[in-house]
Amino acid sequence: MKTTHLPLPSPAPGMQRHLTVHEYGDGPRKAYLQAGLHADEWPGLLTLQHLMEKLDTLEQAGQIRQRIVIVPFANPVGMNQRLFGKFPGRFDATTGQNFNRGMSLSTGALTHRVGHLLNAEADQNDVQVRDALRQLVEEKPAHYEIEALHKALLSQSIDAHLMLDLHCDDHALPHVFYGDHQRPTGAQLSDCLGFAIRLEEDVRGTVAFDGSHTQPWITLAENTGKPFAEPCFAATVELRGQKDVSDALARQDAEGLLAFLEQQGFVSNSGATAQPQQGDTLSINVDQVKVITSPANGLVVYHRALGDWVDAGDLLAEIVLLDSHRPERVPVPAPASGRLFSQTNTFLTSPGASIGMIASKDQQIQPGTQLSY
Ligand SMILES: [Zn+2]
Structure with missing residues (x-):
């Protein structure tokens, strides 16, 4: 060597x-x-x-x-x-x-x-x-x-x-x-x-x-x-x-x-x-990855674990609002069906921030745009 x-x-x-x-x-x-x-x-x-x-x-x-x-x-x-x-x-x-x-x-x-x-x-x-x-x-x-x-x-x-x-x-x-x-x-x-x-x-x-x-x-x-x-x-x-x-x-x-x-x-x-x-093997195009974004600012708590198979609409997570009068949470439904393969480490989140990724069977974004951000 x-x-x-x-x-x-x-x-x-x-x-x-x-x-x-x-x-x-x-x-x-x-x-x-x-x-x-x-x-x-x-x-x-x-x-x-x-x-x-x-x-x-x-x-x-x-x-x-x-x-x-x-x-x-x-x-x-x-x-x-x-x-x-x-x-x-x-x-x-x-x-x-x-x-x-x-x-x-x-x-x-x-x-x-x-x-x-x-x-x-x-x-x-x-x-x-x-x-x-x-x-x-x-x-x-x-x-x-x-x-x-x-x-x-x-x-x-x-x-x-x-x-x-x-x-x-x-x-x-x-x-x-x-x-x-x-x-x-x-x-x-x-x-x-x-x-x-x-x-x-x-x-x-x-x-x-x-x-x-x-x-x-x-x-x-x-x-x-x-x-x-x-x-x-x-x-x-x-x-x-x-x-x-x-x-x-x-x-x-x-x-x-x-x-x-x-x-x-x-x-x-x-x-x-x-x-x-x-x-099981899941071979998909990157266009079929659905990025899950936070709808609000607050703390993410997950209801589904890494590796889970989810259906669109399943309760995936909640955003715990910190500045409400009363304890309040915003639900985050799964935006697509597929396997949850990524979650965030940044639990204090904000609107639009990525909080996870689902490997789905359907096209989610325009081909070739996955690296544009
Ligand atoms: Zn890297």
């Missing part, structure tokens, strides 16, 4: 941050895993430490078959955010930008750069596209610190064949996001992790870090009609909720990730197996 420290541009006098990058193995294919891009989401940080222990052992046994790159903490900028004892971590303090948005490459520039070089040879096309992607990252402007961070991360990840971005929700069942054009691999990942909820998304609209790796390939395929051998598979892995930081869960998730890496040919003889799944 080789470790490098990638310096980030100094944001202020006397301050220097860096990314740590661990690289295992050698070979033409690359798997890239990172955690903590939202710096307030910590389960993945521990999961990667457990995975590295396993990879160390496999490396000593000569069982690493391709390159595996691990960025154990993807956001030293956000990790430095401390505000009155809390860790905000989700948004850049300088620009207000969500750390997991706004890093995608221009697909128009990519098509212009490489479109005319593609032919009927899928393997050759892959090489051309990965070269062009690396060039575009190299040329990416990086004025603000968040831009420099994104550029540094992409410099390690953009040419990967497999990219896994580890996140978590407030309080949630484990779930994964991946492109709806990559269902078989997404299902394989989900099966290895034992995650019942799979959220499939159209990556041609606004994308997060995962979609920034798959959008170029699907756009090029559509614009040019040329074949590719192994476009990047990318996924966001949501490791339950913010408080689900434990060795037991991290060990289990690391084993699931390792089983996936083995099935994908990156390691051999790991002994890792697919993790047991809790509940």
Whole structure:
């Protein structure tokens, strides 16, 4: 294993941050895993430490078959955010930008750069596209610190064949996001992790870090009609909720990730197996996720638990009003039928604030708009 420290541009006098990058193995294919891009989401940080222990052992046994790159903490900028004892971590303090948005490459520039070089040879096309992607990252402007961070991360990840971005929700069942054009691999990942909820998304609209790796390939395929051998598979892995930081869960998730890496040919003889799944598989498009918003300000009390199946109209929660003359509550009926898979940690809520998510069978929002907020 080789470790490098990638310096980030100094944001202020006397301050220097860096990314740590661990690289295992050698070979033409690359798997890239990172955690903590939202710096307030910590389960993945521990999961990667457990995975590295396993990879160390496999490396000593000569069982690493391709390159595996691990960025154990993807956001030293956000990790430095401390505000009155809390860790905000989700948004850049300088620009207000969500750390997991706004890093995608221009697909128009990519098509212009490489479109005319593609032919009927899928393997050759892959090489051309990965070269062009690396060039575009190299040329990416990086004025603000968040831009420099994104550029540094992409410099390690953009040419990967497999990219896994580890996140978590407030309080949630484990779930994964991946492109709806990559269902078989997404299902394989989900099966290895034992995650019942799979959220499939159209990556041609606004994308997060995962979609920034798959959008170029699907756009090029559509614009040019040329074949590719192994476009990047990318996924966001949501490791339950913010408080689900434990060795037991991290060990289990690391084993699931390792089983996936083995099935994908990156390691051999790991002994890792697919993790047991809790509940029936629910594969839906992200457009079918119903976000439950609070109708009032006050305290949320839930009447249904995480993982419950609910029918539209069921009493899901109540908002306890704090400034009424008499004790009073506003009911929150389930806005859709489906499985309640996410709840908020912020119990003091306000009108319009998200207090949960239901995985439903019906379309809830316009396709491609799920990341617009
Ligand atoms: Zn996140």
